[in-house]
Amino acid sequence: MTATARPIPANSIEAETFRDMCRRFAAAEAAPRWQEADRDSSFPRAFYLACAKAGLIGISAPEELGGTELGCVEEAICMEEVARVNPNLAVSILVQNVANALLYHHGDDEHRMIAQANIEGRALLALAVTEPDAGNDVQALRVMARRTADGDWLLDGIKAFITLGGDADVLVLLAQTDPSKGRRGMQFFAVDRTSPGLRTEQIAAYVNRPAPTYRVVLDNVRVPEARRLNAGFSEIMAGFNRERILVAARWLGHMRHAQEWALSYAREREQFGRPIGANQSIAFLLAQNQVDIEAVHHLTAHAARRWDSGLPISEIIMDVSTAKLLATQAVVRVTQNALHIGGGWGLTEELPVMRMALDALVAPVTVGSTEIQLRAIARQLDLPCD
Numbered sequence: 001m002t003a004t005a006r007p008i009p010a011n012s013i014e015a016e017t018f019r020d021m022c023r024r025f026a027a028a029e030a031a032p033r034w035q036e037a038d039r040d041s042s043f044p045r046a047f048y049l050a051c052a053k054a055g056l057i058g059i060s061a062p063e064e065l066g067g068t069e070l071g072c073v074e075e076a077i078c079m080e081e082v083a084r085v086n087p088n089l090a091v092s093i094l095v096q097n098v099a100n101a102l103l104y105h106h107g108d109d110e111h112r113m114i115a116q117a118n119i120e121g122r123a124l125l126a127l128a129v130t131e132p133d134a135g136n137d138v139q140a141l142r143v144m145a146r147r148t149a150d151g152d153w154l155l156d157g158i159k160a161f162i163t164l165g166g167d168a169d170v171l172v173l174l175a176q177t178d179p180s181k182g183r184r185g186m187q188f189f190a191v192d193r194t195s196p197g198l199r200t201e202q203i204a205a206y207v208n209r210p211a212p213t214y215r216v217v218l219d220n221v222r223v224p225e226a227r228r229l230n231a232g233f234s235e236i237m238a239g240f241n242r243e244r245i246l247v248a249a250r251w252l253g254h255m256r257h258a259q260e261w262a263l264s265y266a267r268e269r270e271q272f273g274r275p276i277g278a279n280q281s282i283a284f285l286l287a288q289n290q291v292d293i294e295a296v297h298h299l300t301a302h303a304a305r306r307w308d309s310g311l312p313i314s315e316i317i318m319d320v321s322t323a324k325l326l327a328t329q330a331v332v333r334v335t336q337n338a339l340h341i342g343g344g345w346g347l348t349e350e351l352p353v354m355r356m357a358l359d360a361l362v363a364p365v366t367v368g369s370t371e372i373q374l375r376a377i378a379r380q381l382d383l384p385c386d
């Protein structure tokens with residue numbers, strides 16, 4: 001039997017109960033902050049505290065650390081429901097859950113204490129992999145960690161595009177410890193943001209404004225050996241696969257948000273004496289949007305369930321990459337259609353749809369761009385693609 005022939009279990013009753021909880025949380029804590037999104041490029045720490053209180057940080061983490069020991073299915077549900085009302089604050093939850101998984105899966109007691117503090121709302125995390133000259137090509141990273149005579153490490157170099165980098169208490173940061181070993185010579189460190197020699201500069205981006213992204217400059221930053229994780233390139237590649245499922249869920253929520261807005265606008269806005277949605281050309285745009293939404297919903301749920309079934313990552317790459325690719329392409333189409341339906345008013349700050357369309361533009365770029373997903377899919381088809 002091939003891997004794809006396995007039966008797909010339906011979401012459990014527990015997962016749907018969890019969805020109801022996430023939806024209520026999102027309505028209370030994330031929706032009211034949506035309007036702040038375009039004007040304010042600062043992260044509302046109160047949102048992180050609210051997430052921790054609601055049990056949304058550490059969804060898959062062990063109970064002994066304060067986590068809920070649920071799975072990727074529930075993490076995806078959380079992403080979708082929060083993104084449905086506020087896609088940018090959803091990404092702040094995603095960063096926490098990806099970074100804390102590295103800490104509790106690959107760390108010792110000291111790292112697990114940081115993960116626990118993160119889950120309890122006492123330590124905001126950032127995940128620092130990308131560098132100015134190492135984007136999709138993670139193997140090209142240059143931030144160096146050199147061992148000192150007393151066993152500590154000194155970190156030097158620059159990280160770029162680090163979401164919450166200037167807000168976080170701890171950065172889970174990938175550095176080169178032994179360049180002669182290439183990707184096998186990379187290790188993660190849990191670095192305090194207030195460490196001497198570390199400074200951050202916000203990068204003014206058009207997207208993700210309330211979860212801002214930073215340049216992180218490391219100048220001889222001393223990190224104790226106890227803060228080195230037993231994880232490097234391979235572990236982050238595995239982590240990226242889980243992150244891609246969650247990213248797909250985030251964009252699914254964003255698409256639903258845009259579609260809900262476009263449907264109500266098409267029903268209410270009248271031209272030529274009738275709602276614009278009564279024109280077949282506008283109705284077809286909305287129908288096409290729904291096709292994208294349904295397809296992304298099924299692919300993402302399928303990939304999350306396959307992840308939770310414990311299959312080796314090599315067996316679910318097709319599921320992960322097809323979900324991530326379709327979600328990130330579809331969200332651009334759906335938000336562009338919504339923008340078109342908004343007409344001239346859609347291009348003003350009086351309607352929310354331009355913000356939706358702008359935010360969607362980051363989708364095909366991050367966590368392995370469109371080309372990187374196509375390459376992964378082609379390789380699964382046994383095509384020699386480098």
Ligand SMILES: Cc1cc2nc3c(=O)[nH]c(=O)nc-3n(C[C@H](O)[C@H](O)[C@H](O)COP(=O)(O)OP(=O)(O)OC[C@H]3O[C@@H](n4cnc5c(N)ncnc54)[C@H](O)[C@@H]3O)c2cc1C
Pocket residue numbers: 095127128129130132134135136137160161162163164205207208213362365366367368369370371372386
């Ligand atoms: C808002 C935002 C938040 C982010 N948050 C984080 C974060 O929290 N932590 C973190 O570590 N990183 C983060 N990133 C980094 C993000 O994951 C990188 O931007 C991404 O990896 C792309 O890197 P790049 O911009 O250097 O593009 P490049 O890698 O330079 O790519 C540029 C273009 O070339 C294409 N390309 C590259 N290689 C190939 C190839 N082999 N074949 C064909 N085409 C190729 C790409 O698809 C893309 O179209 C964030 C980025 C953004 C924009």
